Amino acid sequence: xxxxxxxxxxxxxETVEKETYLGADLPPEAGKGGQSRSLWSxxxxxLRSSKIFVISAVxxxxxxxxxxxxxxxxxxxxxxxxxxTKSRLPPSSEAWFGYDTxxxxxxxxxxxxxxxxxxxxxxxxxxxxLVGGFLGTIAGFFGGWTDxxxxxxxxxxxxxxxxxxxxxxxxxxxxGDSTTLFQEVGKVVLALGILGWTAMTRIMRSSVIQVxxxxxxxxxxxxxxxxxxxMRKHVVxxxxxxxxxxxxxxxxxxIGAEATLSFLGLxxxxxxxxxxxxxxxxxxxxRVSPHMLFFPAIFLSVAVLSFIMLGDAVxxxxxxxxx
Amino acid sequence: MSEHLLxxxxxxxxxxxxxxxxxxxxxxxxxxxAGETLAVLGESGSGKSxxxxxxxxxxxxxxxVITGGEIRYNGEDLLQMTEDRRRKIRGAEISMIxxxxxxxxxxxxxxxxxxxxxxxxxxxxxKKDGMKxxxxxxxxxxxxxxxxxxxxxxxxxxxxxxxxxxxxxAISLDPAVLIxxxxxxxxxxxxxxxxxxxxxxxQRERNMGMILITHDLGVVAGVADKIAVMYxxxxxxxxxxxxxxxxxxxxxxxxLLDSMPRVDTKGSELYAIKGLPPSLLNLPPxxxxxxxxxxxxxxxxxxxxxxxxxxxxxHSACHFWEEVYSGDRADSAG
Numbered sequence: 001x002x003x004x005x006x007x008x009x010x011x012x013x014e015t016v017e018k019e020t021y022l023g024a025d026l027p028p029e030a031g032k033g034g035q036s037r038s039l040w041s042x043x044x045x046x047l048r049s050s051k052i053f054v055i056s057a058v059x060x061x062x063x064x065x066x067x068x069x070x071x072x073x074x075x076x077x078x079x080x081x082x083x084x085t086k087s088r089l090p091p092s093s094e095a096w097f098g099y100d101t102x103x104x105x106x107x108x109x110x111x112x113x114x115x116x117x118x119x120x121x122x123x124x125x126x127x128x129x130l131v132g133g134f135l136g137t138i139a140g141f142f143g144g145w146t147d148x149x150x151x152x153x154x155x156x157x158x159x160x161x162x163x164x165x166x167x168x169x170x171x172x173x174x175x176g177d178s179t180t181l182f183q184e185v186g187k188v189v190l191a192l193g194i195l196g197w198t199a200m201t202r203i204m205r206s207s208v209i210q211v212x213x214x215x216x217x218x219x220x221x222x223x224x225x226x227x228x229x230x231m232r233k234h235v236v237x238x239x240x241x242x243x244x245x246x247x248x249x250x251x252x253x254x255i256g257a258e259a260t261l262s263f264l265g266l267x268x269x270x271x272x273x274x275x276x277x278x279x280x281x282x283x284x285x286x287r288v289s290p291h292m293l294f295f296p297a298i299f300l301s302v303a304v305l306s307f308i309m310l311g312d313a314v315x316x317x318x319x320x321x322x323x
Numbered sequence: 324m325s326e327h328l329l330x331x332x333x334x335x336x337x338x339x340x341x342x343x344x345x346x347x348x349x350x351x352x353x354x355x356x357a358g359e360t361l362a363v364l365g366e367s368g369s370g371k372s373x374x375x376x377x378x379x380x381x382x383x384x385x386x387x388v389i390t391g392g393e394i395r396y397n398g399e400d401l402l403q404m405t406e407d408r409r410r411k412i413r414g415a416e417i418s419m420i421x422x423x424x425x426x427x428x429x430x431x432x433x434x435x436x437x438x439x440x441x442x443x444x445x446x447x448x449x450k451k452d453g454m455k456x457x458x459x460x461x462x463x464x465x466x467x468x469x470x471x472x473x474x475x476x477x478x479x480x481x482x483x484x485x486x487x488x489x490x491x492x493a494i495s496l497d498p499a500v501l502i503x504x505x506x507x508x509x510x511x512x513x514x515x516x517x518x519x520x521x522x523x524x525x526q527r528e529r530n531m532g533m534i535l536i537t538h539d540l541g542v543v544a545g546v547a548d549k550i551a552v553m554y555x556x557x558x559x560x561x562x563x564x565x566x567x568x569x570x571x572x573x574x575x576x577x578x579l580l581d582s583m584p585r586v587d588t589k590g591s592e593l594y595a596i597k598g599l600p601p602s603l604l605n606l607p608p609x610x611x612x613x614x615x616x617x618x619x620x621x622x623x624x625x626x627x628x629x630x631x632x633x634x635x636x637x638h639s640a641c642h643f644w645e646e647v648y649s650g651d652r653a654d655s656a657g
Contacts (some may be wrong), residue, residue: 039432213383215426220419222379223492224414225444233440237431 132200140208253308
């Protein structure tokens with residue numbers, strides 16, 4: 001009864017095996033073959049309909065524009081043009097967020113501060129994802145001694161407190177007059193990255209271990225794939241989702257950590273503008289001029305919050321069990 | 324030198340676990356020739372899948388340890404080969420179909436990607452040529468509208484169609500041996516028959532040797548040339564298909580046949596083999612089947628039965644095979 005002529009089967013589905021075409025179970029656009037439904041495209045569809053995602057994505061896009069094209073928001077004002085006579089003037093129609101001690105416009109500086117903060121967050125996340133993803137994959141996939149050694153190294157780094165490690169790295173590379181923004185940012189990324197990759201390694205390791213023994217990995221091996229290929233094609237693509245979720249959430253955390261270090265005078269150094277350095281400068285005047293602290297702190301909180309919200313939305317979209 | 328395509332010779336495999344040593348395979352031997360279908364029959368834990376995994380070289384080691392025996396493919400011992408050499412044989416010469424096709428296909432790539440990967444890995448083809456081959460193969464396993472469906476993901480196919488894709492991958496490089504590990508267990512009955520038909524047709528077209536692992540006597544009957552019945556890591560009986568069904572020579576095989584529902588036993592209670600399969604951590608002494616055997620005598624508790632020759636090509640590992648062989652099965656079923 002099963003006719004080998006496949007084109008005939010497609011033309012008249014009712015004549016062939018009744019299990020043939022699944023089209024009926026799928027949304028019409030998927031059956032047409034025009035749009036494929038992979039895990040990622042499914043997740044994307046899920047994301048677009050999530051309010052939390054849309055709100056956080058809009059905020060993040062705003063912050064990104066601030067970071068890379070601050071001029072869009074500052075109406076041509078320069079963050080380094082200051083007038084000491086306006087020192088610590090409160091918010092007014094002329095300067096929405098008021099002036100700081102040096103008579104610089106807090107609004108302009110807050111906008112320009114996004115760049116360093118976002119750069120630190122993004123670069124640290126990329127650094128941690130690459131290092132953690134790589135080590136975690138190796139440890140999880142090979143197991144045994146490789147795993148034991150890598151995991152113990154991870155544990156050692158994991159045990160170092162953020163502040164202690166931050167002080168250690170940042171004081172080892174003191175800033176001079178010639179340090180550029182990128183060197184300055186690089187130092188902080190290094191300090192946060194050295195302590196941050198451990199979490200990513202652990203996440204990736206456990207997720208790889210879950211996938212490592214999946215049937216399709218065994219099947220790929222049975223059909224002659226090498227270790228490298230199995231890792232690249234089968235293990236990593238299937239264990240990436242938790243890492244992406246944690247990375248998105250941590251991005252907010254790193255921005256906060258940069259602010260913490262800068263607040264303590266360890267992180268970014270003036271003249272680099274970041275929300276952390278602004279909060280650091282403002283703390284001395286918190287009772288007389290709270291506006292100096294308030295506005296950068298709000299921006300910082302909203303930025304951190306939007307990345308954490310984005311991470312939550314991504315997690316929901318990637319984990320079918322939460323739907 | 325042997326003339327068989329594949330020859331498993333006195334294979335021993337055990338799993339060293341925290342609870343002790345589980346003796347999964349205790350001296351299994353069978354042979355397979357080109358164009359022949361061997362059915363390996365047995366319940367869960369009888370070692371039928373472990374044997375297949377050992378042939379493929381995908382046994383989890385540790386905890387699995389091969390403690391003895393040889394597996395010769397065209398006269399060459401697979402177990403002595405370098406990993407690199409074995410990898411080239413896997414998929415290209417000896418290939419395998421898995422039970423659960425949904426979990427055996429990678430969910431994040433299209434089926435076309437996965438079939439064409441076979442050609443990219445083993446034949447060094449470009450992705451484009453690989454995709455063309457994928458469409459041809461999907462046609463040959465009778466998947467309708469292969470050209471469009473090649474871009475679909477595994478979860479967009481029904482169970483039967485997915486198993487066809489698994490089959491397409493497994494036969495893509497024209498292997499000489501195809502191991503099908505319970506290929507139809509996860510499918511419903513009508514689809515089972517179609518898949519078995521397809522496998523049989525493909526096997527004849529390509530003159531493959533096929534090892535069909537199953538616990539379902541019904542699946543075996545129409546397809547296999549010969550059968551090996553496994554119990555607790557041993558082959559208890561092997562024979563050509565008809566003699567085994569007509570005159571079993573081992574009480575376990577007899578029990579299996581009696582516990583199949585038949586049209587003429589309507590109204591009476593279905594026979595069941597008493598007891599439970601033994602723990603591989605603690606096998607009963609002597610014949611492993613003795614706690615459940617209706618023919619049990621003193622000797623069964625002490626001596627492992629050798630492989631008696633019942634007829635040509637028919638062997639049984641039972642001290643009392645003559646009684647079983649000559650007995651009227653209808654009585655014990657009654």
